[in-house]
Amino acid sequence: MNKPIVATTLFVGLLVAVGCTQEMQNQLGRAVQNYTGTDGVLDIYAGEKLVKRFIHIDKITTAVSTSGGDVPRPYRFGYGVLDENQNYIKDPGEKKVYFEFSDYSTNYIFYENTKD
Secondary structure (H helix, E strand, O other): OOHHHHHHHHHHHHHHHHHOOHHHHHHHHHHHHHHHOOOEEEEEEEOOEEEEEEEEEOOEEEEEOOOOOOOEEEEEEEEEEEOOOOOOOOOOOOOEEEEEEEOOOOEEEEEEOOOO
């Protein structure tokens, strides 16, 4: 590959990354992550007890107000498989479902599944 072209491309990419706001960098990172795929896990707790687990989640989205611009709403939502027996495996009968949870009342942890 032509070294000047590679160097120029890397330099322009660096300038774009430095010139972006933190939110823009986060959005670009999420776009790459969405493209490459993420096997996320969402654990929902009631106190110290694990009460729900969702697996095979691509992303969790913050809700945005539909009236009044891009104002974030106090809940998140996504799609994932409800792991009823909490074994990190999609067993027969476990289906992909829509979920949402509040920023105010829910204790949760979202992480990448490393069990597979």
